[in-house]
Amino acid sequence: MSAEDKDIPEIELFTDGGAEPNPGKGGFGTILKHKGRQKEFFGGYELTTNNRMELMAVIYGLEKIKTKAKVTVYSDSKYVVDGIVKGWAENWERNNWIKPKGNLVLNKDLWERLLDVIDKHVVTFNWVKGHAGHLENERCDYLANLGIHSDHKVKDDGYLEYLENIEYYQVQKIEKEGDLCRKCNTPTVKKSPKKRKIKQNQNYYYEYYLYCPNCRAMYMVEDAKRDLPDNNSLF
Template sequence: MTLNEIPHIELFTDGGAEPNPGKGGFGVILSYKGRQKEFFEGYELTTNNRMELMAVIFGLEQIKTKAKVTVFSDSKYVVDGIVQGWAANWERSNWIRKKGNLVLNKDLWERLLDVMDKHEVTFNWVKGHAGHSENERCDILANKGIHSENKMKDEGYLDYLENIEYYQEQKIEKEGDLCRKCQTPVIKKSPKKRKIIKNQNYYFEYYMFCPNCRAMYMVEEAKKEVPDGNTLF
């Protein structure tokens, strides 16, 4: 590598918590010119999304010289947060969401954006548990963290628990809103069958669905009056 050449490094990450929230861990692989380094850490109490974020942050913070870094993560929350520009928008809004609530995991999003400024970073989403060798290895490393004896405290999550009223999210109303249970962006889904319940004068044309924990949220705007006949349609 010449003095002016910027190294190209691949960063593979995974994180999780059992249960969610619960004991957490993340795994990281840094790969450069065929050489790899592995890392993992465990936490006493945290969430899936915090561990996914922490994995990327930790990996980037290990790189001590400016580099072109390609991140591979199976977390839509992390990848879309950067690629779709959500984190940048939150930063411009001083990390305040609608109704004056703070953005969840603000401490880690701030830290991620800060360390990204030191490198040229691109993000790629990979499907988890689908045979991707590095992703599978990171999952093993994350589980080592979860089950390790010397787990650390996630101070950011403990702060959230102490000040939860300032982080309460607005109603789940549209795609991209964060699931209240796991903070994953929800998607819009329509029921396969719309059954009219006896003595009920409305039905829901669609609902919001969390692809991570499978939570469902009924949306007031999707409520429709029952047509005459009370039939399936």
């Protein structure tokens, strides 16, 4: 924290979210605490998921803070906490929201929104065990259930968009030269490995691989797989 950040307000943010069933009706609960004062919020959605509601609980709370603050977040969602603390979300953003195996990151819209609002504050994330008697976590769970059973639930447009384009979130296979790189959409080219690394007890090798000349991504394809001779004469 910089010297100028030492005098900013310190706020505690407690969150919880869920869906019944999953996917199903969803809700989130959020508590903000500052200097002994406490504010509570909840919201409900017609169709969503547990993870989206866990993310939404944190986003909603942070977006309610209108001036830069030192915020300590408490969530029982490993998905949310690890996504930030372990740097997953930042890595996904750097890779254009495409995972190493080529499938798109789920809940991209909310992760982008979360990263954006985090940049406006000094935020620390802490995981707490859910349904374990933690006072604020239990209260957030209660608030989330108010959202789930609310008569004024709204549409989760991000989840509905996912359902409409679900095929694009699946792994896009790269099988032949010219198929587009998953990371940058550049046509791949065929290359032969300079050295073939064979794992212990492996009985095959790859005669070639597909390579992206732009971002240098490599793709091993099934058509390039060859049986390894018993005498390893190729090596």
